[in-house]
Amino acid sequence: MACTLTPKPQAKTLLLAVAVFMTLALSATAFYVPGVAPQDFKDGDPVAVKSVKMTSAKRPKLPYPYYYLPFCRPQKLKNTRENLGEVLRGDRITNTPYELFMNQNVSCRLLCRGEKYIEKSYTVDQVKRFERFIREEYRVHWIMDNLPAATRVEYDDTVKYIRGYPVGFVDSSIGIHIFNHVTIVGKIHTNADGITHRIVGFEVRARSVDVARYEGNPSDLNDMSCKVKPVNDDKGGLILNSKSMTDGRRKPIVWSYSVQWEPSDIAWASRWDTYLSVDDPEIHWFSIINSLVTVLFLSGILAFIMLRTLRRDIAKYNDEDKEEVLEQTGWKLVHGDVFRPPKHGFWLAVFYGTGVELLCMTGMSIVLAMLGMLSPASRGSLITAAILLFVFFGVIGGYYGARLYKTLKGQDWKRAALTTATFLPSVVFGVCFVLNFFIWGQQSSGAVPFTTMIALVLLWFGISLPLVFIGYFFGFRKRPYEHPVTTNQIPRQVPEQVWYMHPVISMLLAGILPFGAVFIELFFILNALWDNQYYYLFGFLFLVFVILIMSCAEIAIVMTYLQLCAEDYHWWWRSFIVSGGSAIYVFCYSIFYFQTKLEVDDVISTILYFGYTSIMVFTFWLLTGTIGFASTYLFTKRIYSSIKID
DSSP states (O other), rough: OOOOOOOOOOHHHHHHHHHHHHHHHHHHHOSSSSTOOOEEEEOEEEEEEEEEEEESSSTTOOOBOOGGGGOOSSSOOOBBOHHHHHHHTTTOEEOOOOOETOOOOOOOOOOOOOOOOBEEEOOOOHHHHHHHHHHHTTEEEEETEEEOOEEEEEEETTTEEEEEEEEEEEETTTTEEOEEHHHHHHHEOOOOOOOOEEEEEEEEEEEEEOGGGGGOTTTOOOOBEEOOOOOOOOOOOOOGGGGOOOTTEEEEEEEEEEEEEEEEOOOOGGGGGEEEEOHHHHHHHHHHHHHHHHHHHHHHHHHHHIIIIHHHHHHHHHHHGGGGGOOSGGGGGGGGTTOOOOOTTHHHHHHHHHHHHHHHHHHHHHHHHHSSSOOOTSSTHHHHHHHHHHHHHHHHHHHHHHHHHHHHHOOOOHHHHHHHHHHHHHHHHHHHHHHHHHHTTTOOTTOOOHHHHHHHHHHIIIIIIIHHHHHHHHHHHHHOOOOSOOOSSSSSOOOOOOOOGGGHHHHHTTHHHHHHHHHHHHHHHHHHHTOOOOOOOHHHHHHHHHHHHHHHHHHHHHHHHHHHHHHHHOOOEEEEETTHHHHHHHHHHHHHHHTTTTTOSSSHHHHOOOOOOOHHHHHHHHHHHHHHHHHHHHHHHHHHSSSOOO
C-alpha cells in the first residue's frame, strides 16, 4: 500500500535492512511513551499542574507561552523537555505555582502574594496585554498527569468539553472581565485496592472575582488561605479598563484557586473519550460513502474502457489478416515513441523519488496511528513519527528514483541523488525559516528554536541524505526498466489535439474526482490544524487514503489512454501533472476555508496560513502525481506488451 512499485528480489535485502534499522531507531525512544503507563496516587501525594501554552479561539492566531502574560510564577521555573513534535506544535511545558495533593480539597487558596497584602499590582502596559488576549479569546492550556485541562460547556441540553479555559471574557455592557480564580476539578478512579487512585478527568472552572470580595490573613505571610465574599450590587467580577489608569495608577489583581476531587466511574483507559468525542459521526460516514460511490463510479468507467474498448483494440491490432491494419489509427501507431525519454527526465526522477518517499511516509504514519501507536496522549508523537519516517524512507525513494533515472538514460546519478535528498526539505525548510522570522517577531511559542533547527539540519544531512545516496547507489546498479517495444530513432509528429486534451484543461478535469473523494475529510483535518483540536479518526483517514490512491491511479490511466488514442505519446509528465490536479482544488478549498471558517484580522496570521498551506498543497501534488505516474507507467507497459509489433 505504501509504495508504488514492487521491489525486485535483489532489493528485498536492502529494504529489510532498512526496516530493521528503522525499527531499532524508533524503539530506542519507545521504552516509555508519556500518557500510556498509568500513574497511581495515594491520598496526600502531590499532583503537578503544568502549563503548556495559550491559543486563541479566533484561529489561526499564534500560540504563546503561558508566562507571556504576567501570571503568578513559581519560585523556580522548570521547563519540561519536549519532543520534536511538541516543539514544532508550539508547546512550552513549564511548572506552575498551583499546589495540589491527591484527594485533599481546598476551598480557597492564594496563588501568590503581592506588594500590598494579598493582591498584586499591574502597570497599564500589563493590563493592556491582558485585555488584548481576552479580546482575541485566548485560552490557557494546562496538563495534569498528562491529561489536558477542559472547560465544561452546556447548551441545548448537550454537554461538551472544550480544551483549556479562557483568560477572561468581554461583556459589551460592563467591560472586560479577567478570570483570576479557578476551581480545579480532578476526577479520580479508585483502584481495586481501595488505597491508590488514578486521574481520569481534569476540568477547570474559571470565574472573575473583584479584589474587594477577598478576605485573608495579612499578619501571617505563610498563610495562603483566603475567603471569597458573595456577589453584591457593588462588587462582582474583576473588570479591566486600561484607559482609566492615568497618572501611573496600577491595577490590583488577586490570584486564587480552589481544588475539588470527585470520584468517577470512568476507567483509566477511557479517560481520553471526553476529548475525542465525535460531534457528528454521520458526517464522517457520509464522507466515506461519498468517496466510495465516487471511486466505484470511476472504476466502472475504467472497467468499461478496459473490458470493451481496450480488449477490442488489442484484438484488432493483433489480427494481421485484415488489410485495415495498415490504416490503423490509435495508440498502437505510437508504439515506437511511447517510451521515448521525456524532456527534463532528471526532474521527473527527482519528483518521483520524492513522491515515493512521501507516499511511504504517509501510509506508514496513518497505519501506525490507526493501530493506536501514535495516541493523542503522547503529544507530538505524530509529527515526530512522520519526520523520522520520511527520513528513513529516503532509501526507498532513492532506490526507485534511481531506477527511473537510469531508465530515462540518466548518467549523473550522484547529482540526481543529491537533488532528490535536498529538493523537498529545502523547499519546506526555506518557507518555514522565512515564516519563523515573523513568529519570532511576535514572541510566540510557535517559533522554532535555533537549536531545534540545528537538530533538523543534522537529521537531514546526517541521516536522510546518506540513506537517499544508498538507495540511489543500489538502484542505479540495477538494470533499467524493460519496455515491451523499441523506440524509433526519429520522433513521430504529434497531430493537433482537441481542446479538452490541453494539459491545463486535462488537469482541471482530472482533479475533480480525487478531490471529491477527500474534501470532506479535508475539512476535519483543517479544523484539527487550525482550531487546536485532536484528530484521531485514523480509521476513516486510512479508508480515505486508499480511496485517494485508487482515484488518482484510475483517473491518470483514463486520461493517458485518451491521450495515446489521440496519438500523443508525451504522457510521462502529463500523467504526473494530471494526477496532481487535485492539489489545485485543495488550494482553492483552503482559500474558501480561510474566508468562511477563520477569523483573521492581522497580516501575520494571513501570511502564516498561506505559507503553511502552500507547503501542504505542494507535498500533496507530489504525492498524488507520483501515484498517477506509477500507475500509468505500469498500465502503458501492460497494454503494449499485449499486442504484436512487426
